[in-house]
Amino acid sequence: MKYSVFGVRLAALLLILATLYGYQVTAADRAQEITRVKAEALQIRRQREDEERERLAILAQKYKNGTFEGEAEGFGGLIKVHVTITEGNISTVDVVEHSGEDEVYFGMAAAVIEEIIAVNDPQVDTVSSATFSSQGIIRAVADAVSKAVKA
Amino acid sequence: MNDSSSQTPPKPLSAAALKERKTRRKMLVGVGIRLVFFVTMPAAFATGFSGIKYLMTAIGAGESLSMNSFVWTLMGLLAFTFLFGRFFCGYVCAFGTLGDAVYGLSAWIQKKVFHRKKPLVFPDKVYRPLQKVKYVVLAVLVLLCALGSYSLLTGWSPWNVFSRLTAFQWPSAGYIGGIVLLVLIVIGMACQPRFFCQFLCPMGAVFSLMPVLPFSAVTSRSENCLKGCQACRKNCPVGIKPGEDKFLDGECVACEKCMHVCPKGNIHRPTHKIIRHEWVSLVLKAVLFFVMGVFLGLCRFL
Structure with missing residues (x-):
């Protein structure tokens, strides 16, 4: 492979990797936010479940x-x-x-x-x-x- | 006539005979390597592409990416190609080996049964455009993943059907589309060397765009070429002359056939200056890939 072609391709590859990295950073932030919201929702659900525990306990068995x-x-x-x-x-x-x-x-x-x-x-x-x-x-x-x- | 040949005294091997022996030995080593990988890692190519499918599906869905075993396999294959050229395509990939075997058988039948002097190959005119088809295949598959509609293709994957067969399982009835495609691909393989690899393989499309370290790629000193000699290009399964078609260099599947057919010995790999015997260099790469494959979990037996 000629050095010029190698250089262009390497630059393109690095660009793709940098884009993926950038995406990953943003997506990880978003995922963290989603996890937080889900945890809150789960807490609320747990509270409700506590109220229906007896019914659920029978269902779960x-x-x-x-x-x-x-x-x-x-x-x-x-x-x-x-x-x-x-x-x-x-x-x-x-x-x-x-x-x-x-x-x-x-x-x-x-x-x-x-x-x-x-x-x-x-x-x-x-x-x-x-x-x-x-x-x-x-x-x-x-x-x-x-x-x-x-x- | 027999007498005259038996009268010639035994001579030390000529340069041509030495070259012949060297080529033969390397060819046998190459076949051995392909067989070993065909039996032990028949799904490697599909696993690498699963990495791309996973990444595109996750990006399409806006999810964060995780380093799962598909992504590790993809990275391993790309890193190996970066370092050594498309050795994976030429010697490891089970679909490439299947293509070589089908074409070899077809060429033998054409010679013995139909007495054709030269086995079939695709004409030059359709050759280059067809090599671009794999980029379309890649684009369509990647787009379907990103849109979350890859499941539309369930049952149409010839790779799936092939991987079922390598596990000695018949593909189920839902795979009619994949079976038809696989049969068509095998017919294509019989008419043109590396038919699937150069025309259709989406993983090949990715590999052909990869940078390859210049000192491990095949190079030729074309200024020394005999006038009008096209021996390397004519014998190349993907129809290139090393070093001359500079934007097609990515098509090279590292089979090194050109090195043996060049009448002037112009073509070589710079790394062969370090490792003198070409077959040793092949075996070293194979061992290195095998170790990597075992670590990635690609080996069926270890």
């Missing part, structure tokens, strides 16, 4: 306590999970088998676990670009949870 096994087809093979339910809520999800998955995709897909625990339900969205692996985890958890559903 969706599942039987215990550890349940579940499995489903992922990207390149079976994904097996152990789902632990304490006090009627999904508390931990351990993936015990994922040998068919590409590590880089599986790492991204594992984000669904946090979401499943947060909403206490395996019905969550898949991770884009890691559809098969995240779908596998979601279905495996759903399989485990189906064994814990109260009749």
